[in-house]
Amino acid sequence: MRRYIDCREFPSEMKCTVAIAADNEDELxxxxxxxxxxxxxxxxxxxxxxxxxxxxxxxxxxx
Incomplete structure (x- = not known):
């Protein structure tokens, strides 16, 4: 099953908008x-x- 982490959920001064997805949790x-x-x-x-x-x-x- 596809999994993702969205950098927008983490406050930062640079207001990063990167989202990273992978099928494997360790790879993600x-x-x-x-x-x-x-x-x-x-x-x-x-x-x-x-x-x-x-x-x-x-x-x-x-x-």
Whole structure:
């Protein structure tokens, strides 16, 4: 089943509008963490990955 994370749900100064989707939860978490580290300056930690997993939705991102 398709899953997604929508960056618009996380307040940021840059008002990021990226949504990332994947069929596999681990793939989605890896992509979202890479985005958060590269664009938002986050750190890849187990706690941060747990927070990302909590933000996963089933389906496709809304337009």
């Amino acid at each position: 978490v890896n992509a979202a963490v890479q985005h958060a580290v590269a664009v938002h300056g986050e750190h890849d930690t187990p706690d941060f990955r747990a927070e990302i997993r909590k933000a996963i939705h089933i389906g496709s991102p809304p337009a």
